[in-house]
Amino acid sequence: MTPSQQSKLFVRFNVEFKSSVDVTLIQSMGSDAMLASAAWVSTSAQQGLRRAVENPDDVRGVINYLIKHRHGTPFEHSAMTFCVKAPIFVWREWHRHRIGFSYNEESARYKQLDPVFYIPARDRPMVKVDGWKPGRPKFLTLDQSMALVTDMEHFGDIAEAAADQKYDEIVSDMKQGYKDEYARYERQLSRQLDPGLARDCLPVGIYSSCWVTCNPRSLMSFLSLRVGSEEATFRSYPLHEIELGALACEEMFKQGWPITHAAFVLNGRVAP
Incomplete structure (x- = not known):
């Protein structure tokens, strides 16, 4: 294949560069009332939902108690499914959350991945601070770094x-x-190579889409590690890009389970 033919092969696709992690809520099940009712099954299995409707203040009280004292199983009685579009280097971290999570990701064994690649936003903290430590990685923006010198x-x-x-x-x-490696990927595919092998040259900055289903308990565990909140009892230092996805998930969690989310924040963002 000539260089001209290789170029034509590549430009069939519009290369896209993005700085976002896109999260869409596909479906959700349950509510704060459902979580409180699950706790009340312990003493009144048939009356939990009725109590939640008739006494909403009880819902707030029991949820705060459960999170404060880390009684976690009632928070498994709801669910949410997200469609997340993120670079593969984000998925390498996200997939480490296994308990209470289910995943189905698009497969480069069966389809050609779209040429969509991640680049950092201009204001992303990306320069190591003096005394940088792997356990507590901190970074400066380019503006902050240049201001020091x-x-x-x-x-x-x-x-x-x-x-x-x-x-x-x-x-x-x-x-x-990105352009060079995607062109190499397409050349391998044009040789009728196994797509599962042709993808080996692709960079981890290429985007992949995944359905992620979890319950509130597992999501709170995820948020406690992947959002670097100063309000947290145990401060975490997440990768910037996974925090973008986590914050989007947290906003949807807050909308669907406002009482549970408020109790989570009030109690230091510690998952029950």
Whole structure:
């Protein structure tokens, strides 16, 4: 295949570069009342739902008690299914959450992955701080980093311009690498190679879609690790991109189970 033919093979697809993790709620089941009712089964199996309807204040009280004292099983009696579009390097971390989670991901063994690739947003913290530690990774934005090495009096014109240049260099390298590797991927597919083998050259920055189903208990465990909240009893330092997905899931959780979410936050974001 000539270089011209290889180029034509690649440009059949519109390459897309994104800085987001996209989360859509497919379906949900249950409510705060359902979770409270599951707890009341212990003493009144037939009356739980009626009590939840007739005494909404009881729902708030029992949910807060359950989370505070870490009685977790009632929070397994609801569910939500998300469709998440994220780079593969995010899935490598997300799939580590196994208890209470179910996954179905698109397969590059059976389909050609779309040329959609991740690039960091301009304001993403990405420069290591002095004394950086793997256990507690902290980063500066490009602007913050350049401000440390540039005369602060001239930050607006010197440091910002330097940060812009550095960002352009980072993104340019990433885009070129993505294009080169996707072209190589397509050349392998054109040779009728097993798609499961042809994909081996693809970078982890390519996007993949997955259905994720979990219950509130498992989601709270996920959020406790993947959202770096200063309100948390046990502070975590998640990867920026998985935190984007976690925050989107948390907002949908908050809308569907507002009492449970409030109790989760009130009690230091510790999963029951």
